[in-house]
Amino acid sequence: MSSASTSNALYAAAISSSQLTKAIPEEAKELRHHQKNGKGFLNPWKSWNEQSAFKIISTVIYRRFSGKANTPDTKPPTVPVHKPTFLRSRNTQDLRATWLGHACYYVEFPGGLRVLFDPVFTHRCSPFSFLGPARYTEAPCQIEDIPTIDIVIISHSHYDHLSHPTIMKIKNCHPNAHFFVPLNNKAWFVDCGIHNVTELDWWDAKDLILSKSTEATILKAKEAGNDPETISATIGCLPCQHMSARSPFNKAHTLWASWSVESGGRKLWFGGDTGYRAVPELPDTEDDYSPELNLPHCPAFAQIGALRGPFDLGLIPIGAYSPRFIMSPMHANPYDSVNIFLDTKCRRALGMHWGTWVLTDEDVLEPPRILREALRKKGIDEVGVFDVIDIGESKEYASP
Template sequence: MSVYDCTVTTQPGPAPDDAKAKTHHVKDKSGNTVGFVNALPSFGRWKDISLLRAGFIFFRYRLQGKLPVPDTSHAKIPTAPPSFLPRRAGHPTLRTTWIGHATFFVEFPSGFRALFDPVFEEKFGLMSPKRIALSACKPADLPALDAIFLSHNHPDHFSDASLKELIARFPRVHFFVGLETGQWLRQLGASAVTEMEWWDDANVTLKKTQTATGGEKADGGADTISVQVSCLPSQHGTMRTPLDKDTALWASWGIKSGGKSVWFAGDTGYRTVPEGTDELGPGFDALPKNHHFKQIGEFRGPFDLGLIPIGAYHPRFMYSPVHASPLDAVEIFQDTKCKKALGMHWGAWALTSEPIEEPPEKLKEALKHKGLPEKGLFDVMPVGASRDD
């Protein structure tokens, strides 16, 4: 049975001049980093609102009827059986399988196999809604796994139960996470964790060994696999408990291997939209946008494929700082210089107030508004579907 040992070397990568100031770091009086912040104008006033105040605003809006719970009783989210590659190498394309929500399984032409924000459960917490479209598979169904990339530690992206199961099945799996995130993974049993800062790069080398492990099947593959990983900015936040808000760093990820590249946005906002603002109305384009995405395109792009959120956006005055709308997603797609994209972060749970099946239709409208083709450029897939690029 062939498996791979992984070695990782990290270093600061090419970065824009304004990255050197590290304005997303919160420092104490001694200059030590004690947390992180969205410091750009695109995050608006929310950076100054406490967790308690945000909770008060949420419940006030809910009582006022501004945050209705969508009816999911008749929702029909398209599904398909997943199709994984039978062997690690010998396929010239990049195969991407949408497991559901923000979870993707990506198989690179080099044989490198990566999993993004894995959550397989029907409920991601005791108080969470039930999943509308079930996960396309279970961890046991994955043929092999080299790395897991986590955008942040919110429970719909960072599931203790799923991660424990994955660690048990693939003991050698290597985690790539933002700063100060490794502590939770080590508590779950992870043995290989690389924490990274925005604009850091990692050179990853996988070398074949014959040592048996519990999860992987013998599936051939090259003796050595090379991967370049980039930890990149996003606009979101972190929190595992009410006492650790934004003490860990959120991130997006760029991965290149075997001549193909992917940018995984994770969970992100793009601009803060004031209440009553029409996304297609006058003045909307003048709202401050997060310029990091253009920098990602300039310093790490182009990418063959972007995995970009299109759901959990309504009402915009509440969620726009941290969740992209379909129109935001199209602009992020253009900024980051992705050649093609797939929409995610919809169809699993009713997290916000838009109808559960609305995001794909709004995506088509956004593409049309931007003068882009409605099919073949930025698409959505059924849960479980795979495609080759």
């Protein structure tokens, strides 16, 4: 069966508000992450440090020409790339996650739900096909190779997380896939001719039912006391500390988010793209976690863990963090990532947001090495708790 015909077998029959929306922090009702003029969003925490695009770009250029910047070596071998294997049957018992590079994961839930997170399959993460960061590891597959996509979840609008060519390919190959996006991103999809879109604000959640039957058939079956063949899920939009833009003129016009997905009795948290703390410029030898600094960290992750956790699996960014004084508000380093893992109450985690494009200064294989150091420092096993896998590799998690 082709990808498109498999996708056509199921579609979103019903989307409704979820009871999860009752589990929100008191201050979230104040919508402090909304700009007062109603034209965008912000990070409402002391852990955030606002930096202008000019400052970031000028600092990067200065570091490059002054010799202070590191030039990562992308010559092979770097991250192994395998052709992924996807399950053909929806009758699965385990939670299964496949890393497709950078922040893209394909997750197969028990009971049949299939979710694709932040898909970017283009050679460059850029508005241009001829300019911008180019892959140093190949995409392990293409959209046409994925047998079923029920839901696509987008964390934010940056080009390494939202790719127009990739989204159009999904539209063609999986026309009934339903997209979940943060607030104010829906218009972009509608402009692309995609209307199966639900946009949510932080702490919003929706219940979703997928069925092989029409909605009328589902209602008749329930009235007759029968159980129609359906897949149910709850999708939650949650905070993270980041920013959005697709041009120099629309910074923070659309919201950024992390996400939760619950289906088949399993719960997953997708971190999207996030920072944890704003770290000032320090000597390379100084530990930015030293008690003397006592830098504030983003409180949203502990709130997520307390109110929506625990999670069976977290997909957590570990890369694109150097230099720290520029990148730390937006991107977690592995020490931050381990704290996010603990705050959100994830039982297991997989790393992402590395291994695909050179976006920052750290060496391409540094994130997993530093992650092991961070786990050791916290007294957490280096293997089996917060893991790193090859691109195209899958990891299965049996029911507890």
